[in-house]
Amino acid sequence: MQEKSMPANNTIMKATHVLQLPQEMLTEIIRYLPPAEKNKIRATCKLFKDLVDQPVLWQKSTIILRRINVFNAEFWEVLRKRKITSVEVKEIRLKQWQKLLKIMPGLLDVTVDSLWSEEILHCLQLLTHLQKLHLKICPGLSERSVIREVVHFQHLIHLLLCGITLSGSELIRIASLRNLHVLSLHTVQKALPENVLEYVLFHLPKLRELSLSYILNKEQLLLCLSLPDSHPIPYSPEESPPIAKLQLHTLALRQTGYNLFSERFLDQLSTIHTLTVCYIKDFLLHSVDVFGQVLKNLPNLTELNLAWISNLDRIVNNIPSSVAKLRVIGTKLSNSALSCLSNKSWKLREMDLTLSYGFDEKILKEFPHLFPQLTRLCLSGFLLTDNILLSLAKMEHLQELDVIGGTNLTKEAIQNFHITTNGRVCLLVEQHPMSSKCDCLWST
Numbered sequence: 001m002q003e004k005s006m007p008a009n010n011t012i013m014k015a016t017h018v019l020q021l022p023q024e025m026l027t028e029i030i031r032y033l034p035p036a037e038k039n040k041i042r043a044t045c046k047l048f049k050d051l052v053d054q055p056v057l058w059q060k061s062t063i064i065l066r067r068i069n070v071f072n073a074e075f076w077e078v079l080r081k082r083k084i085t086s087v088e089v090k091e092i093r094l095k096q097w098q099k100l101l102k103i104m105p106g107l108l109d110v111t112v113d114s115l116w117s118e119e120i121l122h123c124l125q126l127l128t129h130l131q132k133l134h135l136k137i138c139p140g141l142s143e144r145s146v147i148r149e150v151v152h153f154q155h156l157i158h159l160l161l162c163g164i165t166l167s168g169s170e171l172i173r174i175a176s177l178r179n180l181h182v183l184s185l186h187t188v189q190k191a192l193p194e195n196v197l198e199y200v201l202f203h204l205p206k207l208r209e210l211s212l213s214y215i216l217n218k219e220q221l222l223l224c225l226s227l228p229d230s231h232p233i234p235y236s237p238e239e240s241p242p243i244a245k246l247q248l249h250t251l252a253l254r255q256t257g258y259n260l261f262s263e264r265f266l267d268q269l270s271t272i273h274t275l276t277v278c279y280i281k282d283f284l285l286h287s288v289d290v291f292g293q294v295l296k297n298l299p300n301l302t303e304l305n306l307a308w309i310s311n312l313d314r315i316v317n318n319i320p321s322s323v324a325k326l327r328v329i330g331t332k333l334s335n336s337a338l339s340c341l342s343n344k345s346w347k348l349r350e351m352d353l354t355l356s357y358g359f360d361e362k363i364l365k366e367f368p369h370l371f372p373q374l375t376r377l378c379l380s381g382f383l384l385t386d387n388i389l390l391s392l393a394k395m396e397h398l399q400e401l402d403v404i405g406g407t408n409l410t411k412e413a414i415q416n417f418h419i420t421t422n423g424r425v426c427l428l429v430e431q432h433p434m435s436s437k438c439d440c441l442w443s444t
Helices: 023-031 035-042 046-052 073-082 094-103 118-126 143-150 168-176 194-201 285-295 335-344 361-365 386-392 411-420
Strands: 063-065 086-090 109-113 132-136 158-164 182-188 209-215 250-254 274-278 303-307 325-329 350-352 376-378 400-402 426-428
Touching (some): 094 118, 118 143, 132 143
Parallel strands (some): 182 209, 350 376, 376 400, 400 426
16 A cells, blocks of 8 residues: 655645635735725625725725715715725715715815815815815816815815816915925916916925916917016015925926926926926927927936927937936837937836837837837837737836737737746736826817
């Protein structure tokens, strides 16, 4: 009779049931699951129900609420237990809003889409510790009511006003929010007066991110971003003096009518790490040459996002070698422009060429040699062939390849790609859900 082999220490290894694992370990496993999978696990037993509802697993989550009246008491109790601090609501009624604030008084981050009532806006004052506020499309409210309610939140560090008509007389009140780190003004039709905007910016000492968008506006204004010589309103003894220089790290100019390229403007750009510029194609194209000169004056730039620039060839030589992340949307760029980019952007790790055109398959096949350090590449909208896909599989450091939209790839090519890369690269071939965050880059 043949004897069974035993472990050297004469112990028998027993299988461990998942419920016997330490709760700390189970919590870490659940942390990496998407919300839908968390809900499935939560429904299996009381242990997982309690584990999934731990506040530590929902600290960075935003709950998107539509049709609040359909939720029952159990739903609200779950939100209370998870201590949700970030919500996005749309077309909410006053009674529903009051109920939400009563159940979740600790909200720190609120996004309200399609706000029609001043009473709803006034209720926000109950959130005494609110830090992030995003108001998007408020057709039923006057600019005075919006701004005067907003300035009550002296703890606010992030303010985004999107789809709202603003004038200088009310906007200047934002200068009182001296804790602001992020300010986004995406207005409709009216461009902000230059002197008022400068006054606000130079009275926000902690401001690090600025985003401006003037939808439907095609005026050309000069954005100097220099310490104003005069002030829109007289100084008061209690008023803090303006700062001497902006300390912006991120600047986004989306669909603006600003001709931002003045000599005084350049002095405010030395601290910029991330720059986003989006021009509508039918105006301001003459500024591209000047924009190339601006790029030369950004020594700390690491991320550059360009959309609807007429031709990247005209500025590619001026892109700083410090750029590690480049996003070029809907822009013409030739094979020679990409070759030039590879010669100078040796720090480049991520590149997005969504909807861009002018280059061909020949240059794409050379990407493993031109951009060997890329970890992420997006070619969304390009008609990628099987041969190109297999060529891109040779990029040794690539971790994610996005070829969503317009692809002619076969299942065999996709399978061969995964085999060649040993499953190292995440290949995106299907449309992913759109983000709920405001992105006026695509607004019309």
